[in-house]
Amino acid sequence: MNVLRVATVFAFAAALSISITARQAPGAEPVYTQAEATAGQASYQANCASCHMPDLAGQNEAAPLRGANFIRTWRERSTRDLVEYMQATMPPGKPSLSTQEYLNITAFILRSNGAPSGTQPLRPSATVTIGSIATGVPA
DSSP: HHHHHHHHHHHHHHHHHHHHHHHHHOOOOOOBBBBHHHHHHHHHHHTTTHHHOTTOOBTTTTSSSSHHHHHHHTTBBBBBHHHHHHHHHHSSOOOOOOHHHHHHHHHHHHHTTTOBBBSSSOOOOOOOBGGGGGOSSSS
């Protein structure tokens, strides 16, 4: 009887550990600061939310910027890819924000997808794979 209880406890602990690990981004170091994400949220609301929605859910032709669909599209691409894409195409027809604003918006998008913040600011040249730091689930 005790062996069965011990086996059950171990099975439960293993399942819980797997569940917690699955929700965490796999191991890369944080690439943005909390201050960047906070500033990015303000820039996003002013420049992006009218198309991508205040909650980043997207609508019509404006792709979602959080959740499973975002991660499916951007998992294998880098933070630099995302910044460069936004600089070249957003807002549609008139990319006009400063480099720092695009970096801040990227930080906000990363935070909205569960990537943790750190002490190092996001650099335009950073080539961290988005799937290595973001899960699609907000922290």
